[in-house]
Amino acid sequence: MRPLIGIPCRAAFRSNHPEKPVYYSNKSYVQAVESAGGVPVLIPMMKDLENLHALLARLDGLLLSGGIDVHPSSYQEEVDAALSETDPELDKLELVLARWAWQEDIPTLGICRGMQLINVSLGGTLYQDLETGYQDGLQHANWSLPRNQLIHSVSIDPNSQMRQVLGVDKVMVNSLHHQAVKELGKGVLASGKAEDGIVELLEVPGRTFMLATQCHPEELYRDNPVWLHLFRSLVKACEKKLSATIPTAMSASA
Numbered sequence: 001m002r003p004l005i006g007i008p009c010r011a012a013f014r015s016n017h018p019e020k021p022v023y024y025s026n027k028s029y030v031q032a033v034e035s036a037g038g039v040p041v042l043i044p045m046m047k048d049l050e051n052l053h054a055l056l057a058r059l060d061g062l063l064l065s066g067g068i069d070v071h072p073s074s075y076q077e078e079v080d081a082a083l084s085e086t087d088p089e090l091d092k093l094e095l096v097l098a099r100w101a102w103q104e105d106i107p108t109l110g111i112c113r114g115m116q117l118i119n120v121s122l123g124g125t126l127y128q129d130l131e132t133g134y135q136d137g138l139q140h141a142n143w144s145l146p147r148n149q150l151i152h153s154v155s156i157d158p159n160s161q162m163r164q165v166l167g168v169d170k171v172m173v174n175s176l177h178h179q180a181v182k183e184l185g186k187g188v189l190a191s192g193k194a195e196d197g198i199v200e201l202l203e204v205p206g207r208t209f210m211l212a213t214q215c216h217p218e219e220l221y222r223d224n225p226v227w228l229h230l231f232r233s234l235v236k237a238c239e240k241k242l243s244a245t246i247p248t249a250m251s252a253s254a
């Protein structure tokens with residue numbers, strides 16, 4: 001059976017139909033999950049947490065995607081820098097998802113905002129705006145370049161799970177973010193850093209597969225098999241979980 005991998009959506013208003021708000025996710029996340037053999041399931045925001053839990057019970061994995069800023073109230077800080085768009089409902093939804101994934105050991109891949117979210121869900125903090133909060137760093141926000149443009153390298157911790165999954169010590173990445181991990185959350189390992197010290201890869205040891213990237217591998221996997229391998233590893237971890245739960249479910253219904 002193919003694993004179901006949930007991808008949370010965000011809400012938006014289309015300028016030509018402001019009366020009809022929509023939920024959406026970037027196509028590239030859906031395509032990356034499908035290319036790796038998983039079945040993408042878009043998760044809308046729901047009023048009733050019980051509905052969300054009913055959906056979660058049927059998912060085998062999670063992809064926490066990139067997107068808008070995480071509001072600093074999620075890590076008990078005041079706004080002290082240039083935030084871009086935030087959405088308290090999205091923060092709430094994704095924090096529930098990240099904590100659920102941690103508690104239930106659900107295979108999870110975090111990308112960009114998703115990586116920041118995982119860190120915050122475990123008590124970590126963020127640079128609210130790298131340009132003002134980390135002034136001597138590289139240029140991490142490159143909005144005018146193609147989304148798959150490689151910008152800087154990332155050195156990978158040789159003892160990390162990320163090193164095992166990617167199979168390389170160093171990798172070139174795209175860079176499309178203005179927030180970043182500051183203090184690591186409880187039990188979180190920085191498994192890769194840029195030359196300027198910014199955390200670019202992280203993982204949660206003790207969980208089967210809770211890995212995250214600050215870069216956007218969904219824009220890179222077609223050109224570099226290292227990133228396809230990351231998505232395939234997520235799918236494999238989900239398949240393993242699924243095959244471990246199927247016999248239990250079948251014997252329970254017998």
Ligand SMILES: NCCCC(=O)O
Pocket residue numbers: 066067068069112113176177178179
């Ligand atoms: N907060 C950075 C957003 C980058 C992106 O997903 O396009």
